[in-house]
Amino acid sequence: MGYLLIVLGIALWSGAHFFKRAAPDIRARMGDAGKGLVTGLLLLSILVMIFGYRWAPYDPVWAFGAWVYPVNNLAVLGAFYLFAASGAKTRVTRVVRHPQLTAVIVWAAAHLLANGDVASILLFGGLLVWAMAEIVVLNRVQPAWTPAHPPPIRKEITAVVASVALFVVVFLIHGWIGPSPAGI
Numbered sequence: 001m002g003y004l005l006i007v008l009g010i011a012l013w014s015g016a017h018f019f020k021r022a023a024p025d026i027r028a029r030m031g032d033a034g035k036g037l038v039t040g041l042l043l044l045s046i047l048v049m050i051f052g053y054r055w056a057p058y059d060p061v062w063a064f065g066a067w068v069y070p071v072n073n074l075a076v077l078g079a080f081y082l083f084a085a086s087g088a089k090t091r092v093t094r095v096v097r098h099p100q101l102t103a104v105i106v107w108a109a110a111h112l113l114a115n116g117d118v119a120s121i122l123l124f125g126g127l128l129v130w131a132m133a134e135i136v137v138l139n140r141v142q143p144a145w146t147p148a149h150p151p152p153i154r155k156e157i158t159a160v161v162a163s164v165a166l167f168v169v170v171f172l173i174h175g176w177i178g179p180s181p182a183g184i
Contacts, residue, residue, distance in 0.1 A: 001055055002051075002052045002053065002055035002056025002119060003052070003122060004052070005048050005049070005051055005052025005055065005056075006048075006049055006052035006053055006056060006122045006126070007052075007122060007126070009045045009047075009048035009049030009052055009123075010045075010049065010122070010126035010130065012041055012042075012045035012048060013042065013045035013046070013049070013127070014133075015041070016038050016041035016042050016045060017042075017130070017134060018137070019034075021137055049123060052123075056118070056119035056122075057118075058117050058119070059118040059119070060116060060117050061116045061117060061121060062116035064113065064114075064116070066183050068113050068114045068183075069181065069182060071110070071113065072110040072111065072113055072181070073167075073171070073181055073182075075106050075109065075110035076107055076110050076111075076167065076170075076181075077163060077164070078106055079104070079106040079107035079110065080103070080163040080166050080167050081103075081159060081160065081163040082100070082102050082103035082106065083100055083163075084158075084159040084160075084162045084163045084166070085099050085159045086099040086100045086103070088151070088155045088156075088159040088162075089148050089151050089155060090151055090155050090156045090159045091150065091151060093147070095147070097135075097145050098134075098138060101131045101134050101135050102131075102135075104127060104128070104130075104131040105128055105131045108124040108125070108127045108131065109124075112124045112125060112128070115179075
């Protein structure tokens with residue numbers, strides 16, 4: 001049941017995100033109600049993925065050593081920075097066209113490295129594939145890209161500080177409600 005819920009959650013997540021591009025006329029006619037529908041589907045998909053992951057059996061496929069935890073944590077910190085950089089329009093947004101989706105790819109890949117069980121492969125692998133597909137679709141819809149102007153250094157500092165603060169909070173909550181990101 002858990003595996004099925006993970007796959008259903010990924011499908012809902014992907015469908016909600018692709019809705020605007022797959023059916024732009026329908027989405028446009030829905031106006032604000034369409035935003036509410038997409039938001040509702042995204043929240044539902046997150047809940048379905050969480051419950052699916054919690055209810056899935058632990059069927060290991062691979063296991064690396066304890067070295068994966070610091071690598072995972074550094075990659076997740078980098079993913080948080082990419083996500084924050086998107087909103088702050090930092091220097092990295094001059095090089096990375098889709099920093100939020102790239103953040104999801106880095107985050108998912110890091111979690112695949114640290115979690116080699118079937119449920120993790122479905123969840124994190126599914127989100128990784130979705131983010132890569134989303135980048136392909138966005139680049140086809142709008143092939144031209146002009147990087148932003150160089151931002152002031154304060155935006156860079158804000159993104160770094162926000163990333164580290166969020167990382168600490170998530171690290172503590174993650175250890176409290178789930179497996180310890182420290183690997184202990």
